[in-house]
Amino acid sequence: MKAAFITEPGPADSIQVAEQPDPTPGPGQVLIRVYASAVNPIDTYIRSGAIAMDLPQPFVPGCDAAGVVESVGLGVKGFAIGDRVWCTNQGLLGRQGTLAELITVDEGWVFKLPEPVPYEDAAACALVGVTAHLGLFREAQLTPGESILIIGGSGGVGSMVVQMAAAKGARVITTAGSEAKAQVCRDLGAEEVILYKEESIAEKTKAFAPDGVNVFWETRREPDFDTAVDLLAGRGRMVLMAGRDARPAFPVGPFYVKECSLHGFVMFKASPTEMKTAAEDISDWLASGKLSANISARFTLEQAAQAHALQESATLEDSSQLAGKIIVNLNTESLP
Structure with a gap:
């Protein structure tokens, strides 16, 4: 099989593509012929060494x-x-990634894909969809009729949050x-969109939700807690999913007086059961x-x-070249 891999952490051009031995599924594992994979910011952090993890040699990136x-x-029974x-x-x-024609995956991390859904769509919605689902429903416990402000609604995770919240x-x-x-x-379901380069996020949000929003979803690497707490309603929930190195000031008084809560999480620490709950909804909604x-x-x-x-350019340099997910297509000659 062909695979993209690195032999040590490094820049994007350290990725090699070459023939590698076909993997064999062990007990409880599934061997998958991959038709589509996706690239996420965390893939670039691990490949570059910005996030240190023990890596197999050679290492295939991709979630x-x-x-x-x-x-x-x-x-395997399922x-x-x-x-x-x-x-x-x-x-x-320590798990091998997905930029390969064949991959082995533990059964608990594999989910059924309904027949009408393209492989590209499933790959594009995988990590970002599970992230959005965990943050909205396990963490923020969003309910019908509540209001939510999402910073960056056209991005990978943001576009999933917009759609799931609207649904x-x-x-x-x-x-x-x-x-x-x-x-x-x-088009994804947002009722109001703020053009943040020319409009005030605070003013537009207060006009949209005069009593405050119930959920504030932050996607930036440097959270603005003063603005977030100001815009939250009483018992509002703020969700954090980025900003590993951020150390911003925090308005303690206004936060606890409004009885707000702060929810930080990373999807890769979710249990297989939590992942499956999210995955079943995602598959149903895609279909x-x-x-x-x-x-x-x-x-x-x-x-x-x-x-x-x-991906690195869009994440680290705030490039305007990207307004959604990056897909890598594999095995296209034998696509069923």
Whole structure:
């Protein structure tokens, strides 16, 4: 099989693509022929060494994949050869990743993919979809009729949060850096979009929700707690999913007087049961059209280094080149 891999942490151009031995599923594992994978910011952090993890040698990066079950290991009962599936949470904590034509994945991290859903869409919605679901429903416990402000509604996670919140019956206001991105957010279900480069987030949010928003979803690496707490309603919930090195000031008094709560989480620490709960909703919503993939760029496996470079540029340099997910297509010649 062909795979994209590194032999040690380094820049995007350290990624090599070459033939590697086909993996064999061990007990409780599923062998998947991958048709689509996705690139996430965390993939670039691990590949570069910005987040230190013990890596197998050579190491295949990538968290997300969608494809078809090629074979199953001893004891696997939930999957059979030929099943359409998707997965996430790979390429982390010593696990091999998904930028390969064949991958082995523990059964507990694999989910059924309904027939109408394209492999690209499933891969694009995997990590970001599970992240959005955990943050909205396990952490913030969003309910119908509540209001939510999402910073960056056209991004990978943000676009999932917008759609899931709207599907839940919440009132959604979000931010965007251009009118084109604002229209993407409206199409995904946002009731109001703030063009943050020319409009005040605080003023527009207060006009939208005079008593404050119930949930404030922060996607930036440097949270603005003063603004967030000011905009939250009583017992409002703020969700954090980025900003590993941030150390911003925090308005303790206004926060506790309003009885607000702060929810920080990372999806790769979710249990298999929590992941499955999220995955079942995501698969159902993809099949019914309530959830759609926001794909911005496509690459081949041979272009894996370019895909990583684009993601890195968008994440670290705030590049405007990306307004959604990056997909890497594999095994296209034998696509069923």
